[in-house]
Amino acid sequence: MRQLSYRDALNEALDEAMAADxxxxxxGEDIGIYxxxxxxxxxxxxxxxxxxVRDTPISESALTGVAVGSAMTGLRPIVELQFSDFITxxxxxxxxxxxxxxxxSGGQLKVPLVLxxxxxxxxxxxxxxxxxxxxWLxxxxxxxxxxxxxxYDAKGLLHAAIADDNPVxxxxxxxxxxxxSQVPESYYEIPLGVADIKREGTDVTLVATSIMVYKALEAAEQVANDISVEVIDPRTLVPLDIETLLASVAKTRRVIVVTESVKRGGFGGEIVAQIAESDVARTLKQPIRRLGGEAVPMPVAAELEQLAIPQVTTIVEALYQMSQGGEDEHEVN
Incomplete structure (x- = not known):
């Protein structure tokens, strides 16, 4: 199968969707000639x-409002905001x-909008x-x-989002x-709410989102001689495929959740909470570990940027800490 960049996979999905419907x-801003x-x-x-393909003035509120209104009347708009910060x-x-x-509206109106x-x-x-x-969202x-x-995930998930009648x-x-990564040339959808096991393992479950998936995989490879790490990418936060996560945790009985977003109030805490509230929590060998960004405005300097978010070394250290002790097979009552 051919190799395609994340950028080109998204472009291809947009092209296919526009050709079909x-x-x-x-x-969005600068989405035309630029x-x-x-x-x-x-x-x-x-x-x-x-x-x-409508270029707009620099007004995220206005262009998103246009998209919401047009979606309510039957169109299927795809909004691009250049930076997620501008979503505010x-x-x-x-x-x-x-x-x-x-x-x-009592179900009378739909908003098939993708942002x-x-x-x-x-x-x-x-x-x-x-x-x-x-x-936030x-x-x-x-x-x-x-x-x-x-x-691969970008193209399939974008197609699923475009086909959805809810705002995504x-x-x-x-x-x-x-x-x-390998991307099929044909049309395909990845259902929203289905996680993906990026690497199978038996000792520790490592749940990672977005760019942290790559760091998690690299960390898992570095410790492979000592620890068998299962890396899971939820792919969608809402809906969340908690069943796949719990099945992995039931097997490994150890879990680390890593996100780039600020740890305080972050979605990693939601994943941890859902695991802690499940029956699987009673079988854990170690307390759940959560890694996330520091509660600081993101610095410009590369060295400080790296200190503000989890790195491969951070994850490796957490994996070794998680794998130590906890060998008592008795369940927590």
Whole structure:
């Protein structure tokens, strides 16, 4: 199977969706001739015209409002916000309108809206362009939240999001755009709410999201002679495939959750809570460990950026700590 970059996989999915359904259109800042802030919409305006690839002024609230309204009338808009930080400007449209319209209309209205945005650190973009805010929208009933890590997942999840009649927020990590993986040329969907086991193991379950999937896999490889690590990527935060996570934890009886987003109040805590509230928690050999970003504005300097979020060395250290002790087979009562 061919190798495709994360960026090109997204571009291909958009192209396929627009070719298949004239109701699908793109809207955002610099998505036309410029091809989007990270090149994902390159060539699409030339192919489909300005009416279906709509460049907008710098007003995230306005363009998101247009998308919400058009979705309510039967179109299937795909919004691009250049940085996930800018979602703060569109929060009223997303939280108070898109997320609630279906419920408040008694099911009469649907909002088949997809919002794509680039998040995360690693590019020296600073405090206002490097945040991981997926936790915010995962908190809102009525919104679905997706975090693809690989090119294969990006294409399949984007297609599923476009086909969904609910508003779906897709957080794409900036460092993932260059990542390559095998991607089918044909159309395919990855159902929302299905996790993926990226690496099988028996000693520790390592749950990682977005760019942390790559760091988790590297850490698992570094400790492979001593610890058998199972790496699981939830792929979607809402809906969350807790069943796959619990099945793994039941096997390994040790679990670490790692996200880039700030640890305090982060979605990693939600995953930990759901595991702790399950019957599997009674069989754990070690307390659950949670790794996440520091509670600081994201620095510009590369050295400080790295200190602000979990790194491979951080995960390796946690794996060795988790694997020590806890050999008593008696369950906690």
């Amino acid at each position: 004239e109701r699908v259109y793109l809207i 091809g989007g802030g990270f090149g994902v919409t390159q060539g699409l305006q030339a192919k489909y015209g300005k009416s279906r 400007i569109a929060m009223d449209q997303l939280v108070n309108q898109a997320a609630k319209v279906h419920y408040m 794509r945005t680039a998040g995360g650190s690693g590019t020296g973009a600073g405090s206002q362009h490097s945040q991981s805010l997926e936790n 995962a908190h809102i009933p009525g919104l679905k939240v997706v975090q693809p890590a690989t090119a 927020i897709i957080y794409e990590h900036k460092l993932c755009y260059q990542e390559m």
